Amino acid sequence: MAFELLTQTIINGLFIGFLFGLAGMGLTLIFGIMKLLNFAHGAMIMFGAYTAFWLFILYSMNPLVAILIGTIVGLVFGVALYRTLVNRLVRAPALASLLALFGVSMILENSMLNLWSPNPRSIPVDYPTLSYGLVTISGSRVLVSIVAIAASVLLLATLRWTYFGRVIRATVQDSRAATLMGVDVNRVYTLGFSIGIALTFLSGGLLALIYPFEPFGGLQYALYSFVVVVLGTLGNPAGCLFAGLIIGLIHSFTGSYWTLNMSPAVAYLILVLTFLFRPGGIMAGRE
Amino acid sequence: MQGIRSSIGLNSLTMSVGFLVLIGIIGLVSDTATTSYLHAMVELMILAYSLNLFTGISGYANFGHVIFYGLGAYTVSVSAVGLNAIGTSLPTPVYVLGAGVFAAVFALVIGFPILRLRGDYFAIATLGINEAVRVTICNTKELGEGRGIYVLGLVPSYDIKTLFIQLLIIAFAVVITTHIVLKTKLGYGLRAIRADEDVAEIMGVNTSKYKILAYALGAFFAGLAGGVVTLQFACSFPEYLLITRSVDMFSAIVIGGTGTLLGPLVGSVIFWIVKDALLINFPYFHLIIFGTALILLILFFPRGIVGLVNKSLAKRGKVLE
């Protein structure tokens, strides 16, 4: 029995960890490329969830297709947002740009409230569940985890092995040198930002499959995303994935063996402790 | 750069203090609705100034500043209930001071570990601590868990004018403290840290000492304001520690101009007037309008109103603090 609880705890932790990791990816990518902390992250996750939800409801498409289309919507939204607002923020002082993004978040949340009412929504799909005694593996979680892993791996592979990825990494390292080498930094920023937003929308869509959401529900996810991103070292997508798993497991273990009440507190405590010993996050000092 | 001085000795300190005196008089002579309007404005001002002491001047983004406010509030209610249980009570100013002191001590305790972090890591750590403290309070029976602690009858009965005076005193204190900080080594040290911490360290600035001092000082004033709010509502509950309040304070100092003497004042006045007017007149849309206004303000005045004024003053060789 105790062994089964342990197994279930680990499985739960991993599943939620993959999603946390993906949720943080967009955030860490944007930060890595542009040194901008997206304070509208929570609202955008919600917006991504709503997009997938409405596509599913209105056009009766397969939820995964809806989520994928939602991701593309996120890409377009990211480009639009960058062109109109964010490109100016890159040059503004740090504190100011954070607030501007918070303003975006306010606008998004209020709009979602007025358009779609405060009722919590969820994508009502049923995937089969596998049971082994007391241990259950939920189909929807498996699906979410697979997509999350695939997206993360795709991103990491792109960054490491494609020309485009190298360009991004060069810009991150030294944008002036990159310009000298013929890189259009502005274009890199545009694409980087929109890919980050697309990933955020993707995590929102996946979230809609397994959690209910409402217009103002983004804050909690944003907080966890920040913790994951910082734990995994800001700007490091691989670190973000590991950190996501760590936080997922912490959440799960705290819930199973202590009380679910204190999971957020324990997660933050782990974060602060990590900083004491590794101030830059777990991947500090590595590429 | 000379601090701006005109023939009537007008400088930032005079302006801030003068403004406080002005709204103090208005608040005391008008009806209680106006007083409570100004009371809320001054409360935001105090919080903005207290945040400014550390974040504004040194550039370290502290997103968890509201915990000091909340802890101050809880200090008052816990002390009131505790002392009542053993049959005594203390005069109100002692409660409020206690709130400030506790907040400052707490800041000292958590400051040591987290002030070793830089920039964005520090910011997220403060967020984390904020939430961790709030969650812990929500789960502690002695602290009223999610319901809060109620002290009606243990604190003086509600009188907005008295509360307003108390806040004004704290406001004067924080403005003068800010002025002193800016003019002394602490202020210069913090500004050096803002410019480049490593260089400051090399130049002999004791960065850790200054950072923790400013952090605790800011916490002290936020704690005082928190103490007063328990007196106002005769209760403390976890919603006092919501992160959205930290964002409000932040907006106030960014709009006004970080690290300046007038910045938090200007910023919180504008923020409060606009936010309140929108909330009352457009209850369903106020966030959209406010968010847009915030974005526009940031785009046009990234260094805040005071920064903008400084740009034109700079041509005349003067600076508005």
Added chain:
Amino acid sequence: MSESNISRRKYLKYAGAAVAAGAVAAAGYGISQYKPPAPTTPTPTTPTPTTGAKKKVRVGGTKPFTGPEALPGKSEGDANKLWAKLVNEAGGIKAGDGNTYEVELILYNDEDKPENVGRLYEKLITDDKVDFLFGPVYGPLGMATVPMVEKYKKFEVFGTCSFNPKDYRGWKYIVHTITNGPSYMEAILDMILERAIPNDPEAKNLAVTHGDDAFRQTAGSYGYEYAKQKGFNVVFYETYHSAITDFAPLLAKVKAAQPTIYLNAGVYTDAIQIIKQMRELDLNVKLVWAGTGTVFPSFYEALGKNAEGCVTCTQWEKGIVYQQDYGLSHDEFLAAFQKEYGYQPDYHAATGFQQGLVLQRTMEFCDKPLDSDAMRKVAGDLDMTTFYGKYKVDPVTGWQVGHKMGVVQWQNAEKAVVWPMLAGVKPLVYPIKKWSER
């Protein structure tokens, strides 16, 4: 920063225009706050014995129209407004002093934040000069209004905010309409005792969990005590942090404890989430209460067939037909609300309407209908049954003691009333289907 002089000038021009516009707007609003209080329609503070004269009663309150509590805020606010509208259409309140009072309702958005409460209630009381107040939606915010209400002596009717008797500290001007937090779970437990246990003695094995905010904690912890008192066997009891979004660890433990019935004192999002994750973890029980959010249509929309069989206690629900001795009937309320707003009222809306009815009835019996002390006394002694259920409070504390919760269960995409055992009560589906059998 390498901006050319020309663009900087243009920049400053636009900036200047924005500043000017903003300053004018801000100044305008600022000035509007400082003007002396507007002369109100003459409302006598002591009733003048002119019979038949049309007077005004001003009622004020705040609701969270935005923010995470926007759902109940909108419902309750809409119902308050509907009540005011219907009363005025019927000619006003015919008060105990012989005059007829037209209702003027003022509602502000408090965003569910304490810093707004102080400012807004002062405004309502001092600036807008309201006679009476409707309380806010969130419990602690309601408590934050108490010092002001006591100081200015304003009679206040609380709606959805719920309390813990342990926190009572002598306030005198408040009455409650809802069954308070501590008694929330009594209805479900009583229902299980009467309808489930006779057929299935196992039904006394319960798992109880709840969130840690003001309401959920009160409802859950008192429910736990009541369950033990009534002889239930609580095999698992734990709490979770209210903002949490993933319950897998908790549910794993619940599953291990093997309860027959699972009761969770939750609200909206967590209710949906718990059912979803119960399905994922294949946690089967014979009956489940996931949270008060079960009562909303969106619960069923979000969960589809997995919502079948879910029960919840509710202050009120369509289908709980009380025989009212005052005010409109169950059917009339439904029809009026649907007609006005185009959606079915939930229990928050019913509570909002009840706030109005309580005020109205009190004024009808009160010979000094604008005097808060007199009104509070009358409200303290009032005993009536409306479409919402019974209203009777403790005259000293204002706690609602008459109203009892109902229990509904989702059956075939409809909410069936399974408690109290009034005429028209439906059979209880017990046990509910296993997840795999749906």
